[in-house]
Amino acid sequence: MTPRLEIEYCTQCRWLLRAAWTAQELLTTFATDLGEVALIPGIGGVFEVRLDGETLWSRKAEGGFPEIPLLKRMVRDRIAPDRDLGHSDKKA
Incomplete structure (x- = not known):
């Protein structure tokens, strides 16, 4: 079974673009490792990645x-x- 990633974002705060950009970054990096990425509308300032x-x-x-x-x-x-993330592996 392939992993399911969820990004729940606040519609009241208009964070859809941030959620979509986050999803795009993760799908680009883990194109064959993730089975699904779901964007879940929420309210109350929520932004969670599961x-x-x-x-x-x-x-x-x-x-x-x-x-x-x-x-x-x-x-x-x-x-x-075991995956090397290149520049993303460098600690800030």
């Missing part, structure tokens, strides 16, 4: 949005731990 039901990032818990290189490392560590 992989197979496990929350990788919550804007409310973390106090902001994820940096894409960090998010790529988090996804990679769970679905393709």
